[in-house]
Amino acid sequence: MRRSGRNAPRLKPAAGVLGAWVLIAPAAAAGQAGGAAGFERGLELYENHCALCHQSSGEGNPPTFPALNGNDRLADSVGIVRNIYRGAGTMPPFPDLGVEDISALANYVRDAWENDFPEVTADDVAAALEGLDDAGGTVSVWDGVFTEVQANRGQAAYTGACAICHGRRLNGAPDDPDMRSTPPLARAAFLREWDGRSLAALFEYTRATMPEDNPNSLTDPEYVDVIAYMLSVGGMPAGPDALPTDPQRLSRIAIGPQP
Numbered sequence: 001m002r003r004s005g006r007n008a009p010r011l012k013p014a015a016g017v018l019g020a021w022v023l024i025a026p027a028a029a030a031g032q033a034g035g036a037a038g039f040e041r042g043l044e045l046y047e048n049h050c051a052l053c054h055q056s057s058g059e060g061n062p063p064t065f066p067a068l069n070g071n072d073r074l075a076d077s078v079g080i081v082r083n084i085y086r087g088a089g090t091m092p093p094f095p096d097l098g099v100e101d102i103s104a105l106a107n108y109v110r111d112a113w114e115n116d117f118p119e120v121t122a123d124d125v126a127a128a129l130e131g132l133d134d135a136g137g138t139v140s141v142w143d144g145v146f147t148e149v150q151a152n153r154g155q156a157a158y159t160g161a162c163a164i165c166h167g168r169r170l171n172g173a174p175d176d177p178d179m180r181s182t183p184p185l186a187r188a189a190f191l192r193e194w195d196g197r198s199l200a201a202l203f204e205y206t207r208a209t210m211p212e213d214n215p216n217s218l219t220d221p222e223y224v225d226v227i228a229y230m231l232s233v234g235g236m237p238a239g240p241d242a243l244p245t246d247p248q249r250l251s252r253i254a255i256g257p258q259p
């Protein structure tokens with residue numbers, strides 16, 4: 001199962017796991033690229049944004065999500081930087097991460113676990129990103145990012161493909177009492193789990209892994225319709241424009257609590 005990484009505690013500066021890390025940091029991180037502080041920042045960013053698919057252990061969930069541990073392709077620092085910023089294939093883009101954060105992340109994945117590649121400085125990141133367009137600002141899931149018609153379509157798709165496991169009320173209590181419980185897909189507990197991620201991460205994770213017994217079996221428009229329905233059940237308002245299927249545009253919509 002993929003559970004380990006996804007259920008690892010989300011690291012906050014004072015969180016237990018990071019605290020434990022700090023204790024061992026002086027010895028373990030002595031030779032880490034970017035120094036201990038950069039490595040910790042990279043670890044925190046990794047747990048919040050990347051462990052969902054690549055796991056805390058870096059083992060991923062091949063072939064759906066590639067392993068980063070022991071992956072020779074991580075030698076290509078320019079490739080990693082662009083991968084994070086723009087996404088690739090079904091890897092979501094992270095256009096909101098700044099140069100320092102991308103540097104911390106690139107250093108973390110290149111130096112964590114068994115990996116041992118040299119440092120990527122903030123200047124290296126800036127050079128790798130030069131010429132890539134910056135599509136601008138970010139909105140929130142509370143800004144009216146889907147239409148009512150879309151959410152209604154999503155309800156029908158959800159009922160057919162998801163409710164059997166996630167429940168009619170999207171609370172994780174399956175409609176079929178013989179099925180085990182699943183994570184909730186709306187409201188406070190869902191928002192806590194996904195806080196700080198983008199709709200691109202939710203879209204890519206969902207279409208690559210769900211329905212659990214038949215991943216990628218809906219069309220892209222159906223997946224975003226279901227996400228629109230999940231947001232509407234969570235109390236987010238509909239707006240004039242439908243949620244797009246383009247991961248670049250979805251990466252500009254942040255999941256978070258009601259402002």
Ligand code: HEC
Nearest residue numbers: 049050052053064065066073080088089090091201204205
């Ligand atoms: C929603 C799932 C998901 C998330 C979240 C995610 N990735 Fe990925 N990642 C993928 C997939 C899928 C690929 C393979 C992409 C492809 O098809 O080329 C990938 C590829 C990569 C690669 C290239 C590996 C290779 O073998 O070429 C790197 C490096 C990487 N991801 C780093 C990260 C980092 C760092 C983060 C966090 C900022 C992250 N990923 C977040 C799904 C994800």
Ligand code: HEC
Nearest residue numbers: 002003006161162164165182183193206210211212213226
């Ligand atoms: C056969 C049962 C099953 C079906 C059908 C199913 N899921 Fe899931 N889903 C799961 C399980 C089990 C998990 C927990 C996976 C894990 O932790 O590795 C999960 C996790 C998720 C998550 C991650 C939630 C979180 O916060 O961790 C999302 C999002 C999701 N499912 C969406 C969907 C959508 C959308 C559909 C319909 C298109 C769907 N699922 C259909 C069983 C199912």
